[in-house]
Amino acid sequence: MSIIHKLGIIYYLLPFIKVVDNRFGLILSILIGCKNYTLKIKGHSVSFSSVKFDIMLHFVMVLMYSTSYVITPDRKIKLTLDMRNTFTVPLDDLSIEDENLIVTLAVGLRYGANFETKNINFKDFRDKTLVISESNGEKIIETSRGIKFYLDSIHPGNTIGEAFVQDIHTIRYDDDYTDKTVVDVGAECGDTALYYASRGAKVFAFEPMKAHYDAMLRNLSLNPELAKRITPINAAIGKDGILKFYHANKADIAGRSSFVYNAHGDNYVVFEVQGYSLSSAIKEFNISHVDILKTDCKGCEFFLTKQDLEKVDQVKIEYEAFEITKHSLAELLKVLDDSGFEYMLYRINPNRDSFSNKVSGHLFGRKIQNLKK
Incomplete structure (x- = not known):
């Protein structure tokens, strides 16, 4: 890890580090490149x-945001965020x-969510209220929106933080998705598919990674009525044929997978x-039109x-034009120009990275003839 990287993660940690008793020792352990970081919280050591720095960062964030917390004799931390609801973590x-x-908890709190632990009538609460309960x-x-997910089958930053707290998939609140057709490329654990289905759309959800696809099936099982509107497909969109994907060599379902580039150095697995191609998928799965x-x-x-875009009315694209991709934003925009799209670029989280919009961001576009209707 380079010194710049070490200073970067210390920068992210500093606003929350006052909950740590050994804050100077923790910073030193990061600077010298220790393989394990030890926190001392109320006299207890946590490694x-x-x-797993990201988990440690969110852990101290939750402690910082909590109204109170205690450590039990069996080494569990019980915390409350509102002096009413209690969460327990070993x-x-x-x-x-x-x-x-x-x-x-950390991401939700940072973007304005509040949490409940009992069944509630959501009409009496904020739209950014989330309920965490236990069953079996x-x-x-x-x-x-009444959409449920197994907590072990999500990417929490994307599934909850982006999709349902930041609400990044809403373009206009008065858009009517009833009986519209959505093609969801990179459906992961089903969050976007369930979002669009909850607004009345029919969704073809393409997810290449089997672990993500299986997580989507688990989450669809919790939402049987919405699942009727969703066709999950364990396949990739991009080009025809068997594609080789590079994924981080770790057990959880989070992390990026791509057939275009390897972002994981030597620590990767291939599937x-x-x-x-999108046009082939449209034919293969009998998709008459893509709204x-x-x-x-x-x-x-x-x-x-x-x-590919002949039968597509609107596009909502998260693009990455890093040098490693060997592609540029200009390429993508030319295809949209040639296909008759009017489009705009935007960011959902300016604090997450320092890249130019030329390198990464979001894009929404509509075909010009549809704008004139």
Whole structure:
């Protein structure tokens, strides 16, 4: 890890570090490159692997935001964020569910959510209210739209923070999605598909990574009525044929996968999956028309062609034109220009990175003839 990287993670940690008793020792351990970081919280030691820095950061964020917390004799931390609802997290051997709870609480709080632990009538609460409950030994999170997810089957920053707290998929609140057709490319655990289905759309949800696809199926099982509107497909969009994807070599479902580039250095695994160009997928799955094409596919957007977009009215694209992709934003915009789209670029979180809009961001576009109707 370079010194710039070390200083960067210290920068993210500093606003919350006052909840840590050994703050100077923790900073030193980061600077000298220790493989494990030890926090001292109210006289108790809590260790995180350096590769789990993100979980440690969100852990101290939650403690910072809490109204109070105590550590029990069996090494669990019980905390409340509102002096009413209590959440419990073990200090050792965190499961994926525990980690996702920590990140969900931190990200949700940062973007204005409040949390309940009992079933409620959402009409009496804020739209940014989230309920975390337990059923048959598994934690479930429910949004104000009534959409449910297994807590161990989400990417908490995307699934909850972006989709249902920041509400990044809403373009206009008065848009009517009833019986519209959405093609969701990079559906991950089903959050976007369930969002559009909850607004009345029919969704074709393409997800290449099997672990993400299986998580989507689990979450669809919690939402049987909405699931009737969703067709989950374990395949990739980009180009025809078997595609080789690069994914981070870790067990959880989070992390980026791409057939366009390898962002993981030497620490990666490869999986292969059936790929389709968008026009081929439209034929293969009998999609007569695409009202909205949503893509979050780590480079596959650069494989869109004029032919692919013939039956598409609107596009909502998260693009990445990093040097490693060997593609540029100008390429994507030329295809949209040639296909008759009017479009705009925007960011959902300016604080997350320092890249130019030329390198990464979001894009929304409509075909010009449809704007004139």
